[in-house]
Amino acid sequence: MVEYSGSRPENAVQLDLFKPMPFQAEAILAPTSRGTLQSKFQFERSKLLEKFHKRITPNPELDRTLVSFQANRRIPFYGWFKYKEGFSASLVNLLVQKSGKNHGLLLDPFAGAGTALFAAKALGWNAIGIEVLPVGHFAMSARMAAEKVDLDTLKRILDRIPKGGWANYFDENYAFQHIPITRGAFPTATERAMAGFRAFCCRSVRDYSLRQLLDFACFSILEAVSYTRKDGQYLRWDYRAGKERVLSRFNKGTILGFDTAIRDKLEDIFRDIASTRRNAPPLLHETQKSSYHSAIDLRLGSCLEVLPQMKAGSVDLVFTSPPYCNRYDYTRTYALELAYLGMDATAVKELRQNMLSCTVENRAKVSQIESQYSRSHRQDEFAQIERTFRRQSALHEVLGILEDMAAHDQLNNGNIPKMVRNYFFEMCVVIYELSRVLRRSGQVIMVNDNVRYAGEEVPVDLILSDFAEQFNLRVKHIWTLARGKGNSSQQMGEHGRSELRKCVYVWEKG
Ligand SMILES: C[S@@+](CC[C@H](N)C(=O)[O-])C[C@H]1O[C@@H](n2cnc3c(N)ncnc32)[C@H](O)[C@@H]1O
Numbered sequence: 089m090v091e092y093s094g095s096r097p098e099n100a101v102q103l104d105l106f107k108p109m110p111f112q113a114e115a116i117l118a119p120t121s122r123g124t125l126q127s128k129f130q131f132e133r134s135k136l137l138e139k140f141h142k143r144i145t146p147n148p149e150l151d152r153t154l155v156s157f158q159a160n161r162r163i164p165f166y167g168w169f170k171y172k173e174g175f176s177a178s179l180v181n182l183l184v185q186k187s188g189k190n191h192g193l194l195l196d197p198f199a200g201a202g203t204a205l206f207a208a209k210a211l212g213w214n215a216i217g218i219e220v221l222p223v224g225h226f227a228m229s230a231r232m233a234a235e236k237v238d239l240d241t242l243k244r245i246l247d248r249i250p251k252g253g254w255a256n257y258f259d260e261n262y263a264f265q266h267i268p269i270t271r272g273a274f275p276t277a278t279e280r281a282m283a284g285f286r287a288f289c290c291r292s293v294r295d296y297s298l299r300q301l302l303d304f305a306c307f308s309i310l311e312a313v314s315y316t317r318k319d320g321q322y323l324r325w326d327y328r329a330g331k332e333r334v335l336s337r338f339n340k341g342t343i344l345g346f347d348t349a350i351r352d353k354l355e356d357i358f359r360d361i362a363s364t365r366r367n368a369p370p371l372l373h374e375t376q377k378s379s380y381h382s383a384i385d386l387r388l389g390s391c392l393e394v395l396p397q398m399k400a401g402s403v404d405l406v407f408t409s410p411p412y413c414n415r416y417d418y419t420r421t422y423a424l425e426l427a428y429l430g431m432d433a434t435a436v437k438e439l440r441q442n443m444l445s446c447t448v449e450n451r452a453k454v455s456q457i458e459s460q461y462s463r464s465h466r467q468d469e470f471a472q473i474e475r476t477f478r479r480q481s482a483l484h485e486v487l488g489i490l491e492d493m494a495a496h497d498q499l500n501n502g503n504i505p506k507m508v509r510n511y512f513f514e515m516c517v518v519i520y521e522l523s524r525v526l527r528r529s530g531q532v533i534m535v536n537d538n539v540r541y542a543g544e545e546v547p548v549d550l551i552l553s554d555f556a557e558q559f560n561l562r563v564k565h566i567w568t569l570a571r572g573k574g575n576s577s578q579q580m581g582e583h584g585r586s587e588l589r590k591c592v593y594v595w596e597k598g
Contacts, residue, residue: 132485136550140566144549147567150592154179155535155569160203164360165234168353169227169308171201172318173418175409175535180207183533183592184407192404195525197391197518198444202228202384204407209382216403217384218391220443221418223425225388230304232384233297234357239365245298246358249288252347257284267433269423272329273314281346282306282313305357309349310424315340318421321414390442392457392514395521396464403525409535410518411446413511413548415504418443444518445510448503452510457517469520476558477516483551489544504541516555523559523597532561532595538588549591561595 153159159176160166166177180203184194191212196204199217201224208215219225250257255277262283264274274282289302311318315329317340325331326340344352387394411418419426419440426436441451461470477483490505499505522532538548553563569590 129485129489132481133545133547133550136482136547136554140550140553140563143553143563144566144568144589144591146570147565147592148570149182150179150567150569152569152590154182155590155592164364165206165231166203168231168357168360169201169304170311170318171224171227173409173411173416174200174203177203177207177210179535180204180407181211183594184208184211184213184405187405187531187533187594189405189531193402194405194407195403195522196408197395197406197522198408198410199228199386200224200409202231202386205384205386206231208405208407209384212382213405214382215384216387216398218387218389218394220388220390221422221426221439222388222429222431223418223422225386226304226307226425226429228384228386230300230307232386233300233304234361236297237295237301237361239362241295242298242301242358242361245293245302246354249292251351254281254284254288254347254350257288259283259287262286262290265427265430265432267423267427267431267436269323269420270427272331273316273424275313275315275343278313278346285346285350301357302354305350305353307425307428309344309346309353310428312344313346313349314424315343316424321416322420323423390444391521392444392453392517393460395518395525396460396466398521398525400524401527404527404530406522406526406530406532406534408533410515411444412537413446413508413539413546414537415447415501415507417447417449444514445507448501448507450507450510452506452513454513457514473516473520476520476555477513480512480516480551480554482547482554483512486544486546490541493542493544499542508541508546512551512555515552519552519555519561520559523556523561526561526597528597530597531564532556532593534593534595535591536593537590540588545586545588547589549589549593553593553595556593556595560598562598563593564596565592565594567592567594 154176157170157172157174157176159178160174161170163177184207192214194204194208194213194215195217196202196215197218199205199219202217202219205215205217205228217228219228258280260283264270264279264282266273285306286303289299289306293299293302315326316323317326317338318324324338324340325336326343327337328339328343417440419436423436426439431439440447440449443450445453458470461467487505487509490499490508493499494502494505519532526532534552536548536552539546549566553566557563566589569592
């Protein structure tokens with residue numbers, strides 16, 4: 089056995105995966121403490137680790153900067169809107185080239201702000217992106233608009249529009265429509281200036297792509313001009329917002345005034361577009377030439393609904409990073425942007441339920457997915473997915489433990505086991521579909537992190553890779569980054585924890 093220690097309980101629990109069974113290991117092991125129970129019940133995870141351990145290798149070419157948004161900050165276009173959950177264009181360039189494939193159709197079913205799509209297009213690929221959050225969709229559409237705008241017209245407009253004093257154009261009809269969690273996010277003067285800017289653009293800029301770009305500029309400074317900061321799993325409030333229920337003295341530093349922030353953003357955007365246009369012709373490589381003919385097809389919606397409608401065997405490469413199983417709530421973190429795009433509180437709640445389950449509030453989508461497959465007479469495929477999920481013993485081992493902990497109030501939220509269960513069921517559907525839509529010898533390149541709840545590790549990389557193998561995807565690599573998460577000396581000391589793997593998986597269709 090590798091890494092995990094422990095022995096299998098004699099009568100391992102039979103699980104009905106959609107109706108959680110009470111965890112019985114306690115009766116079997118009669119531990120003196122929960123810690124003993126946990127450490128003795130890791131047999132299935134050890135087995136899975138043993139199965140894959142030769143393919144888990146550190147890849148020195150990958151580091152945390154490359155696998156996160158950070159490396160995008162200074163690259164024209166990519167840095168306009170800070171989508172912190174993204175990976176970098178350099179990662180896409182590196183791994184697409186390493187995949188040995190040099191053209192075809194690339195799919196990102198969790199497209200975010202479109203890093204994989206735009207980087208692939210620049211390499212001469214066609215790309216399809218699916219994204220459920222209108223935030224990423226809006227950012228991608230704006231970027232596509234930027235590729236179309238006429239530089240001279242943009243310059244003329246930027247020269248003509250006021251350099252400040254946006255509040256003077258205030259029009260109530262363009263006022264920010266708050267939802268409860270965004271109320272009080274901006275200083276009053278900022279809100280008036282923002283409404284003035286939007287009213288002016290709507291009335292005075294006729295070209296649709298240009299208007300879209302100006303609207304996007306405003307959208308991408310929302311955090312900078314607000315009292316909030318996207319922080320870890322939620323929106324953090326600066327004490328200056330004067331929120332009654334926010335007791336902390338968090339100070340986010342400088343809060344930009346609207347006039348300055350929008351002027352700087354528009355200058356950035358113009359500079360990037362101008363420099364790309366100026367530099368493009370003499371620098372045209374063969375791949376860049378073909379990128380002019382490449383196209384991006386964007387689909388707004390859940391990949392759980394869109395993927396099953398895609399043609400089998402039509403995709404050459406999947407490059408993606410799904411939400412992590414870490415309780416991160418995109419609809420709260422991006423609440424300002426969602427409200428800006430016109431969503432009300434009910435629409436935001438619905439959106440939360442539509443996203444891949446990774447928050448404790450997500451309800452199971454099993455019956456929805458099942459009826460979708462039955463409607464298209466694909467019950468057999470649903471049964472295969474369900475069977476694969478049901479038989480993944482390492483997952484059910486950890487679910488059993490988490491359910492037991494929840495029953496004993498040992499998790500900081502009792503819905504964590506449900507979230508983990510839903511996450512993996514939905515990912516099982518996604519992986520089945522990715523295999524179906526891939527051509528023979530097509531690859532999936534996926535970025536994801538392992539997670540841990542109350543000291544119990546969920547080996548996301550191994551479980552997802554095992555699903556992949558059941559669906560005819562050979563696991564070529566599970567590359568780990570030099571330093572994973574959860575390994576600060578304090579954490580390691582507190583819980584005797586091992587480092588959590590942060591990985592890039594490469595699967596190939598057999
Ligand atoms: C880790 S982020 C991907 C970021 C992306 N790689 C980038 O560089 O911008 C995961 C994305 O999945 C999206 N998402 C969540 N549930 C989804 C679903 N059911 N269908 C499609 N996209 C979904 C989230 O909105 C988020 O943008």
